[in-house]
Amino acid sequence: MTPWPRPLQHGDRVQLAAASSALAEAATARLEAGMAVLDSWGLQVEPHPEPLRQWGYLAGSDAQRQADLHPQAPLVACPRGGWGAARLLETQDPSPSAASPSPHWLLGFSDVTSLLWARQAAGIPGGIHGPMVTTLAAEPAWSQQRLRDLLFGQPLPPLPGSSWTPGVAEGPLLVGNLTVATHLLGTPHLPDLQGAVLVLEDIGEAPYRLDRMLTHWRLSGALQQLAGLAFGRFSDCEAGDGDAGDGDDSAVTVEQVLRERSADLGIPVLGELAVGHGPGNGALPMGRRVRLEASGHPGGGGSLTLLEP
Numbered sequence: 001m002t003p004w005p006r007p008l009q010h011g012d013r014v015q016l017a018a019a020s021s022a023l024a025e026a027a028t029a030r031l032e033a034g035m036a037v038l039d040s041w042g043l044q045v046e047p048h049p050e051p052l053r054q055w056g057y058l059a060g061s062d063a064q065r066q067a068d069l070h071p072q073a074p075l076v077a078c079p080r081g082g083w084g085a086a087r088l089l090e091t092q093d094p095s096p097s098a099a100s101p102s103p104h105w106l107l108g109f110s111d112v113t114s115l116l117w118a119r120q121a122a123g124i125p126g127g128i129h130g131p132m133v134t135t136l137a138a139e140p141a142w143s144q145q146r147l148r149d150l151l152f153g154q155p156l157p158p159l160p161g162s163s164w165t166p167g168v169a170e171g172p173l174l175v176g177n178l179t180v181a182t183h184l185l186g187t188p189h190l191p192d193l194q195g196a197v198l199v200l201e202d203i204g205e206a207p208y209r210l211d212r213m214l215t216h217w218r219l220s221g222a223l224q225q226l227a228g229l230a231f232g233r234f235s236d237c238e239a240g241d242g243d244a245g246d247g248d249d250s251a252v253t254v255e256q257v258l259r260e261r262s263a264d265l266g267i268p269v270l271g272e273l274a275v276g277h278g279p280g281n282g283a284l285p286m287g288r289r290v291r292l293e294a295s296g297h298p299g300g301g302g303s304l305t306l307l308e309p
Contacts, residue, residue, distance in 0.1 A: 085111045
């Protein structure tokens with residue numbers, strides 16, 4: 001594995017990588033607000049040369065978006081998610097020399113899960129599952145501070161959660177969007193799951209679709225490889241949140257699905273981590289060793305703690 005990127009310093013440059021969906025003109029104010037937060041940390045954010053670049057529903061052609069991922073800056077931050085990052089894995093050269101002349105951080109979540117996981121699978125550290133540039137300004141103060149501390153090499157407090165299945169586990173950390181990660185199963189871009197601690201989140205997926213995806217993970221044997229499992233925020237996923245599926249989907253809640261599909265794995269499970277879509281998206285470094293602790297008391301708490309590298 002290549003070395004971890006160095007912690008950021010005052011005056012370091014930030015480049016924007018539009019790797020997913022096109023940015024709507026109405027979102028440019030949120031992009032500028034996020035850039036202003038990074039600027040306030042003493043970083044030099046370089047505006048994207050074509051912030052409204054578009055190819056159909058994507059933020060440019062595959063070649064244009066791929067070029068954004070060959071940076072000369074120590075931090076590459078994604079403006080938004082949506083769809084499209086996985087297309088870049090078909091032609092992406094995962095070698096460190098191809099990705100950058102020196103190790104760099106890559107920041108994003110949601111659709112950027114494809115890039116974060118592919119880097120991890122290729123042995124390239126430095127992926128951060130955390131706010132997009134367009135969501136950063138809306139993050140609460142603790143979340144903004146957490147991301148800043150992570151980038152600048154400061155220690156991070158544990159992320160609290162709710163104990164669903166008691167126990168303690170340690171292992172390398174993987175964090176991602178359930179839908180995006182599911183579509184990496186069976187590909188060379190899936191990181192090693194053996195002994196990992198996995199954190200999943202999602203948005204806009206009805207309970208039956210979450211059930212279907214987690215059942216896929218179970219049938220493939222993927223969940224059975226884990227040392228620990230945690231669930232972040234599942235926004236707009238309850239029955240009736242815009243889902244067009246048939247049947248009595250209201251008969252089960254998201255939490256019931258997540259609990260039932262994970263209860264018999266024989267590993268500790270946490271729920272309600274502050275990770276995912278919506279304000280309060282706690283930044284987490286991919287591949288870092290962590291400890292997941294879930295209390296043995298009914299309804300007890302738990303935490304996800306970063307261990308020393």
